[in-house]
Amino acid sequence: MHEPQITSVSDPGPAPISRAYRQQLWAALAIGVVLFLVGLKFDTGRVWESFLVNYFYFLVLALGGLFLVALEHVTSATWSVVFRRLAEAAASYLPWALVFGVALLLGVRRIYPWAQAGFHFDRANKAHYFSFPFYSERTMIYLLIWAFFGLFFIFRSLRQDREGGQINRRAATGFGKLPSLNGRMAAAFMIVFAVTFTLASVDWIMSLQPDWSSSMFGVYTFAGLFEAALALMIVMSVIMRRRGWLGEIVTDRHYVDLARMLHAFCIFMVYIGFEQYFLIWYSNFPEETSFFHRRIVGGWGWVFLFLLFAKWVFPFCVLLNQKVRRNENVILTMAWLVLIAEWFDVYWLVLPVHHASFVLPNWTDVGAFLFFFALFGLTVARLLRRHSTVPIGDPKLVNSVAGRYLA
């Protein structure tokens, strides 16, 4: 741990993302649109399910980025400053999530049982709650709030780059000081996020089974979000660092820290998942067990098992070893595994509602995935191509690079 004192860092500059790469993304976007239109014609129900799965998945990644940004501001963290621009890049997708949230509303009748003609809630309160106008208003409110906070933190961070760290300096001066505007806004975001993301999970995922409910569900989707966000940070930074886009700023030590966080939060994920499953299994209420019954019979149980292994068993066992945890390839593999597992988690939450037995992801999923992946990739690339790949104006950056947050 005795490193030479680092007192200044050089700016790695924007990421030189090639034109060819962007063209590929545009092509993927176009293929996605075509497949979606074809799907609308031939398999309307399935195409909207794929839309929901992929929309929610990339929304989760973007929100995960925003959550990491806010977490850093609210805790005045130093270690994660080197990754913050990557998290901000992910969060820059949120305005697009707002746009395609409107598109999702068009599919509500195809996806949700409660929106279909002739459906009657057994209890009156839900009929009001899931009236289409109220539902759409809620959707718009969540997405507007998230997009606002996302843009707020991104703009302030970019302004800090230009102004040389004069804004938000106060937050970085350690404990005992007044929080900066970023810190205050991040605290406000945390509260708003907890409420909106829980309600959004209820609206978009839980209401697929209108008679089922679990008070843990918001925490469950959040646990997946956080685990996936950490994995996304690992994937993005490893890829970019290998290409030299992050300069000398991200060091091995930062990966080890990210890997440890991933390790910790894969335990959190399995804790939340297990407790939810266990309490429902133990109490054995018919209206509650229907959720898991549907997602275990008919081959869906294999997905459930895959989630257990990909989100917890493998990352936990592999990252347990210190030496292994320092291996960049291993960390990257685990991060990819977690990202894939999160996609299958959403798939497993959505698809069993209309498919009693297991269905493989088909061309509608490929189309929707290509579309949202390309959109996400282009948005991320846009930010990273125009601005430095690290928050160069942050006064804490030097300490983060130098590892001065270590005791």
Next chain:
Amino acid sequence: MSTRTVAAPARPAPLEEPPLYRPDLTLTQVNRDILAPIFQRPTKAWWACFACAVGALAIGAGIVTYQLLVGMGIIGIQWPSMWGTYITNFVFWIGIGHAGTLISAILFLFRQRWRTAINRSAEAMTIFAVICAGMFPLLHVGRTLLAYWLFPYPNQRHLWVNFRSPLIWDVFAVSTYATISLLFWYQGMIPDLATVRDAILKRPLAKKIYGIVSLGWKGTARDWHHYEAGYAMLAAIATPLVLSVHSNVSMDFATATAPGWHSTIFPPYFVAGAIFSGFAMVVTLTVIVRVVFKLEDYITMDHMELMNKIILVTSLMVAYAYATEMFMAWYTGNPYEQYRFYGIPFSSHFWPAFTGPTAMGGYVMLVCNCAVPWLFWFRKIRRSVPAMFIISLLVNLGMWFERYVIIVSSQSRQFLPSSWGNYRPTRFDYGVLLGSFGLFFTLFLLFCRFVPVVAVAEIKHSLRKQIGEPPASPAGALENVHA
């Protein structure tokens, strides 16, 4: 890749972390200050506190003896409220213990070096709180002398405990927790006990005893190497325990089929609540300790402020859990569930927690757990000793009532009106609760007299770093061994 180095004026100088300790503090001074309570004769204030604590303990012990003689009837337990305050106290004290493990294990793994000032007393608090907690199920089983039946040991009649009951999981969870916490606490103390041993000049017997309990610690490189590896290992083992123990306790309620009890969010919600109440207790104790033993240089206002921030964060988590439960009770439209959670506006019944027999508890719980901690949004209040002292007491009051509302109000309203009955605590209920506080404070006050209340070795390590001296331990820093 552009490698333009940015011009100097645009790049402010890297931030310097503010020093953790007073700049003129020396290593000798640390020994002198922290060991002072052990070597000086106890002050009058200490004797006064000790007398109160022992008095409360004596009342509790008297009632327990009386209960063992005449039976359970002396406390308010009546069908259908068979759990009453004893189980409330059990959950309350187990929760108090959680802050210690959080500080010692989780903050350690997160490299929060400010924990060094408070981890010793918080860990001690954990041990004593678990002792208090463990007492209550033993009393509650009625035939306390047969409480060893809770352990699954081979016996002639082939009677086994009911492994399918969460109550028996508690036995394992709590005893594991007590064991690991004790080991963790003791291991962290070894270098400090050796410091005390070396500082004793006149009393050979005391020197001998401290020599034995410090296990022959010499402070060599080998000692430190084993110590640091062991400490990191125990921290890793203790971390899941923070989650598992109170999750387990929550299952006593969450696995039941009673409305208001069965809720899947209970495990993380109970864990957050436990940390919430535990930190409140740590604040209560450290406010007293730092003044009585003049440790303001070590347990600084910055430390207090950070703990108050954790109280605020966990308060928000608890509020989130309350809100979720109420929302879900409304969402499901289950009338039994709604009856539990809402009053007149939402159902034709009364809301037991807020209008029924435990109404006061419901309001105390909401105000103390969700509203009062919001005062900590203000920095002035976070850094005001009287304010934080009062708020920390209110938080613990609120958390006691939360458990009371969960346990007592849910049991007092069964599905048939013929199975309704209110819990009426008797003076013996209160007496036993008082006695548990007596036990807790007696142990804590004794701890302050015989063991350094602040981790001397860890403080010295941070201080060496601050004043630029090489570390005593070869690996460099405790916090770095696992990096």
